[in-house]
Amino acid sequence: MQAIVFDDFGGPEVLVPRDLPIPEVRPHDLMVRNAAIGVNRADLLHRKGAYGRAYFGDADTMGLEIAGTVVALGPQVQGFAVGDRVMGIVGGGAYAELSRIDHRMAMHVPQGLDLVEAGAVAEVFVTAHEALFHLAGLRAGESVLIHAAAGGVGSAAVQLAHAAGARVFATASGDKRDAVLGFGADVCIDYRSEDFQTVVAQATEGKGVDVVIDFVGAPYLEANVRSLAVGGRMVCVGLLGGAANASLPMDAVLYRHLKIFGTVMKSRTPEVKQAMVQRFAKQWLAALEAGTIRPVIDRRFALADAAQAHQHMESGANIGKILLLPAGTER
Structure with missing residues (x-):
């Protein structure tokens, strides 16, 4: 089968297509012929060497998410059959024509949702x-x-928060404002020309927001904390702006009774990731089927063009997801 590999860490150019053996189906596995493969920022970090040559449970090739059709399954699989349309999270090995996925991290694709989407x-x-x-x-x-x-993740978070009945403030570049408002944001803040802490303070009459979801890290830490209301919660999901020289205003943390969480999926145990998938599926698969929430796709690349897909993500121009499509998949 065709897969994407790299022999040395580096820029997008290190990614090359190569024929690899089809992985063995383990007792809890589905073997899936991939129709679409999601590109994630963790893949960029993997390519650059941030995780070393770590093995995350399914393959040491890169890639974390797939959608496709089940072509084989292990003897302990429950709830799935050959021919089923599935989507889910893998511990590596997504950048290939075929991937194995633990059935406890797979979800049935809702009726009405295109398999590539x-x-x-x-x-x-x-x-x-x-x-x-x-x-x-x-x-x-x-x-x-x-x-x-x-x-x-940001476009998904806006949709989920809006669907849950929250008031959504969102930051993005000004050229993406209309798209972000279309996802369900109530207020879109241009991070290049506006100070989000000031906008939040004015819009909430100084109260602040109940929750902050942050992907930037150190440069935003102090302003994020000072944007939180009493009893507010912040979750750090990424470090796009780096982790060094962060200033944490302890007075705000103490006197506003704040909570700060960090989360990353790639290095979590299989049991934790299974629980995460199942929590999402229980609450939101019906909304996907109804179209209340929807995947946002920016561009689709052939699997063999993974290097170009990584270049596009690194440019920061994308709105929503970037997908890789194996040969034979309709683009």
Whole structure:
């Protein structure tokens, strides 16, 4: 089967297509012929060497999410059959024509959702649900500030928060404002020309927001904390701006009774990731089927063009997900 590999860490150019053996089906596995493969920022970090040559449970090749058709299954699989349309999260090995996935991290693709579009669901929506609801405990009537709202996880988080009845503040570049408002944001803040802490303070009459979902890290830490209301919760999902030289205003943390969480999916145990997938599926698969929430796709690349897909993600121009499509998949 064709897969994408790299022999040395480096830029997008290190990614090359190569024929690899089809992986063995283990007792709990589905073997899936991929129709679409999601590209994630964790893939960029993997390619650059951030995780070393770590093995995350399914393959040492890169890639975290897939959608496709089941072609074989292990003897302990329950709830799935050959021919089923599935989507889900893998511990590596997504960048290939065929991938194995533990059936406890797979979901049936809802009726009415295109199989290729389903490749843009699992990683971003599961991550967004985990941050907003499982960790931050966002409730209807509360307010939330979501950074990087035009990206994959950000666009999913805006949709979920809006569907849950929250007031949504979102940051993005001004050229992406209309898209972010279309996802369900009530207020879109241009991070290039506006100060989000000032906008939030003015819009909430100084109260602040109940929840912050952050992907930027150190440069936003102090302003994020000072944007939180009493009893507010912040979840750090990424470090796009780096981790060094962060300033944490301890007075705000102490006197406003704040909570700060960090979350990352790639290095979690299989049991934790299975629980994350199942929590999302229980609450939101019906909404996907109804079209209340939807995957947002920016561009589709052939699997062999993975290097170009990584270049596009690194440019920061994307709105929503970038997908890789194996040969033979309709683009």
